[in-house]
Amino acid sequence: MFKNYFKIAIRNLSKHKLHTSINLIGLTLGLGISILILFFIQFEQSFDKFHTQSDRIFRLESHEKNEDGMSVSYATPVIAAPTFLEEFPQVDKVTRMIGGGAQTYLDESTIQFQSFLMVSPEFLEIFDFKLVKGDAKQVLKDKFGAVITQKTAKKYFGDTNPMGQNIRMLMGDDFEEYRIVGLLEDIPANSSIQFEVLINDQNMDYSISKNSQESWYNVYGETYLMLNDPDAKIAVEAGVEAMMKKALGENYVSGDYYFILDPISDMHLLDKDNTGMIETTKPQLLWILAGIAFMILIIASINFTTMAIGRSISRAKEVGVRKTMGAAFGQLVFQFLTEALLITLFSLTLGLILAEILLPIFNSLFEKELQLVYGFGQVMILLGLVIGITSIAGAYPALFMSSLRPIKVLKGNLSVKFGKQGLRKGLVAFQFFISFLLVASTLIMVNQMNAIKNHDLGFDQEMVILVEVPDAPSTSFVKSITESFAKAETYRQALAGRSEVNAAGITISTYGDRAFWDGGFSLEDGKQFNFRINFIGGDYLKTMGMEIIEGRDFNPEASADSSAFIINETFAKAMNWDDPLGETIPNNRFNAHQIVGVVKDFHHNSLYGQIEPVILAKSPSTLLSGVNMLMISSATNPKIVVKGNGSDIKQFQSILKEEWERIYPMDAFNFSFLDETVAEQYKADERLGKMITLAASIAIMIAAMGLFAMAALAITGRTKEIGIRKVLGASSWSISWMINREFLMITLIGVFVALPLSFYLMQGWINQFAVKNWPSWINFCLLVIGGILFTALIVSSQSYRATQLNPVKTLKDE
Incomplete structure (x- = not known):
């Protein structure tokens, strides 16, 4: 029985090649982009979860009162690490993380600047960075021992075994030799903490004075705590005031200087200006991208739904005959859902191929290392997409067509409108609303970013190079x-x-x-x-x-x-x-x-x-x-x-x-361009703008295909009416205007609802800039005119063909 459902579904899809192709292309584009976005969101949410004790690891956040309020920072005093370990029995292990860099070489032919992290010996016991060679409990105990990643080992030693070999780093006035005592797997892409070389934090003696190391008011790097139990966080934070009172003595003022513990599971998705030593992603970006994916899928699903309802007149007799022959309501619903499922599965396959093609562009845009792996989480995302689209796009047409009354259908009394024109118009209007919402948002973002690029900064950045001096x-x-x-x-x-x-x-x-x-x-x-x-x-x-x-x-x-x-x-x-x-x-x-x-x-x-x-x-x-x-x-x-x-x-x-x-x-020669340094500040918003521009382009493309198909369906259902009007003397222009008017009204509704909403939604984004520049009203007038011309061009191409048909042919069966 199931085999017959699939055979009939394939036969029906093959019979209506235009509509099937439009649905297939629209869903493929929507799924290709959505798969990338949803996998990216899942990747961002996976950051730092590979640490097996992540629920017990916390980063210290310092709060210090000043004239402007509370200054919040992840930079901490050097003395904080041993003090927390001594004062709180709930603290199991602690590590500092102080960034640094030095001129480094094996011999005079390999001089380069090398960044490193100075960490406490327990660092590799707290974090699960995988050692290929070396003992996690021992490798960081030696002041002049270094732990490097496989990528770094390749850079310095090629294919030879790096263990026991030396590199020289300029520390203080002289080059010191550091022996390679540990080799790490390359740091996972979903780690907030990224590094190439680890050395013992005793090396801070070269750059931080003893007085600064013992001061609570000089901050260097960050401090991480591993607690005995995740719930001990409350007890530790409750005891911070007593600890600070003991440390500062008579200089202590209640509430002026304290620390809280932030779980590392929250440190990547961080909505703060000061994020410390790690790269973060603002949670709002994920919400925006999820919204884009949802809107694109909705537009593609609307195409599916409106075309399925539009084809109801041609499928009505099929439904009538099936019901007369004894087909149950559930069987008919299952038949139509099978067609929706097949199109969705075909589109998913093509969407995965498209996602693989677009992956390098996506990674370059967001400067990520996303890979399309298909573990349990990713498979569940794909399964959810298939079920969701099949349900959204196929459920209503299946229920609607399966509920048609066979007597009315077979007697030929079924109205072409089915009483459902309002729904179809509403879906198309909603499709235009989403499309023009994205287009208007793109216009606002592009205008603002152009204003940023052209703003006079008060200094010259052209043909200026920055040369780093160690x-x-x-x-x-x-x-x-x-x-x-x-x-x-x-x-x-x-x-x-x-x-x-x-x-x-x-x-x-x-x-x-x-x-x-x-x-x-x-x-x-x-x-x-x-x-x-x-x-x-x-x-x-x-x-x-x-x-x-x-x-x-x-x-x-x-x-x-x-x-x-x-x-x-x-x-x-x-x-x-x-x-x-x-x-x-x-x-x-x-x-x-x-x-x-x-x-x-x-x-x-x-x-x-x-x-x-x-x-x-x-x-x-x-x-x-x-x-x-x-x-x-x-x-x-x-x-x-x-x-x-x-x-x-x-x-x-x-x-x-x-x-x-x-x-x-x-000394290694390191340089950068000033204009690139300035532009770097706006990269996150540039990326978001490009993503919304891409989404708007795809939305318009899918909407155009849907409008084309809907116009074709509408005209096909009115060919006899057009023939009668021509016989009675109506001109081609008047007939074309009659058809265009309906779709132009839908377009205008979508545009005029989208414009004010785009202003409202983009208000928060544009307010983050000290320099603001909204597009002029002329730009939005041009957008409205563009929407009208867009609709008129697509619908007129269909209506013109219909007006050129010979009325004798369209009316001969009457």
């Missing part, structure tokens, strides 16, 4: 910066003598969210004044094309202007200085200094944030002498900013590398 590790912060700047100055002066170089400067910070350091000091009235810091040298302002509106630039000589500051306009306004030149900061803790210039406001943050007060200084000792708050949110090594004279960026890059290798042959 920092000079030292337990003295000022000494480290000073020595690194001296090294950078040697290279800068060499570049300044080249005709291809327009200007060159030195900077600690680049541009983007939290790139400039945070500083703060107390005003005379006791209020806290917070600002942003950047240390610069050489012809920095000239290189960046920044405008001095009052006073002068720094003297490019390294030894000059060590006590001078340059501020931005916002700093002067915040201080209420009408004439800032010659002013000094109203705080007697600062060393002798003077404001020598005011630079026009520039966007040191991305355009998500407002412009804040900024101080530019040459000497760290002068500025740092007066601050009572300092938060370093970017690297401490300087960068040389170089602007070229020509337009050949490749040639300019080779010149910079040539000079670097001449001066520093033992």
Whole structure:
């Protein structure tokens, strides 16, 4: 019996090739995109779940009160790890995780910059990163032992066994030898913690002073705790206040400084600006992508439903005959559901092929390593899609057609409208609504991102290259910066003598969210004044094309202007200085200094944030002498900013590398482009915009196919009416307008409902930017006109053919 159901289903699908093809293409496109999105959502939700004790592992989150409220960060004091282990019996193991990097080599031919993590010996007992060689309890106990991943081993040692071999890293003033004592499998793509090299956290002695290691107010890296029991989190957090009171003594103020424990299962999907040392995904992105997948599938399913109902007139006699021959209602329903199931299964097969084809593009767009594996979770997703689409797209047509009365059908009294035109029109209108909602959202996003790209940032980013200068590790912060700047100055002066170089400067910070350091000091009235810091040298302002509106630039000589500051306009306004030149900061803790210039406001943050007060200084000792708050949110090594004279960026890059290798042959040459650094800030929204654009394109394509089929069905059911109208003298234009009018009304309903809703939905997204730019009303008028022309073109192509038919042929059976 089941075999006959499938035979008949295949026969019916083959008979109506146009409608079957439209359903097949629409569902294939919808399923291909939806499979990628749903597998991506499942992949994002799987982050850090491979750690077998993940429910017992927590990351410390620090809360510290300041003038602006509570400062929340995952950066923690070095002393936090041993203190939590000592104070709380519920803490089983603890590890620090401090990022670092150093010039590394085997011999002089393999010099490169290598990042690493400094961790406690228990790190590999807490986290389940798989060791291929080595003992997890022993490998991180030696200060000069290193654990590397297979990919890193390949980079340094090729196919030879890395165990027992040495690599040399610049730690402090000298290169130290580190013996490879452990080999890890490459870190899983769904791990929030990514690294290439692990070394013992005793190595922080090279860069963090003993005083800083014992201070509760200096933070470095992150701290992870493994508890004896997941429920012990409540007891530990309840005891933090007593711990901090004991640690800070009379400096402790209740509620001003404390820690909470965040489970690592929540740390990847994080809706916070400060996410610590890990890459995160905002949960809203997954909701948006899930909504896109749902809308595309709904559009494809609507095509299926409306065409099935539209073909009811041709299937009505089939239903009547089957019922007359004794077919039960359930058998007819099963027959129609079988057809829906077959189309869905065919579409799923093609959708999986399409998903595999689009996977590299998807991974490139979201910078992920998603793989289409078919485990239990993925199979359940596919099964859910098949059942869902078959039910949504096939259930109503099956129930509707199976309920037709055979007497009315076989007597020929069945109306072409079936009383269901309202449903069909409603489904088509909803299809247009979704399509134009996506198109309008795309228009808003594209317009906003173009405004971001074209906004004047207050500095020049064209033909500017950033060259990384390795920092000079030292337990003295000022000494480290000073020595690194001296090294950078040697290279800068060499570049300044080249005709291809327009200007060159030195900077600690680049541009983007939290790139400039945070500083703060107390005003005379006791209020806290917070600002942003950047240390610069050489012809920095000239290189960046920044405008001095009052006073002068720094003297490019390294030894000059060590006590001078340059501020931005916002700093002067915040201080209420009408004439800032010659002013000094109203705080007697600062060393002798003077404001020598005011630079026009520039966007040191991305355009998500407002412009804040900024101080530019040459000497760290002068500025740092007066601050009572300092938060370093970017690297401490300087960068040389170089602007070229020509337009050949490749040639300019080779010149910079040539000079670097001449001066520093033992150091790796690392560079980046300033415009790419700036653009990086908006990548997440650029990706989302591209995804919505793709979804809108697919939605319009599916809607166009559905409209084409629906117009064809509508005209087929009215060929006799069209013939009679022509015989009675109606023109082709009037007949075409009669048919178009119905579909144009549906289009306008969809468009006019979609437009205000797109404004409402995109309001939250666009409000995250400090610089906002909504599309003009002309853009939306063009969208409405485009929707009308889109519908008119498709429907007119069908109606024109119908008006050209000879009425004699359409009416001869009457």
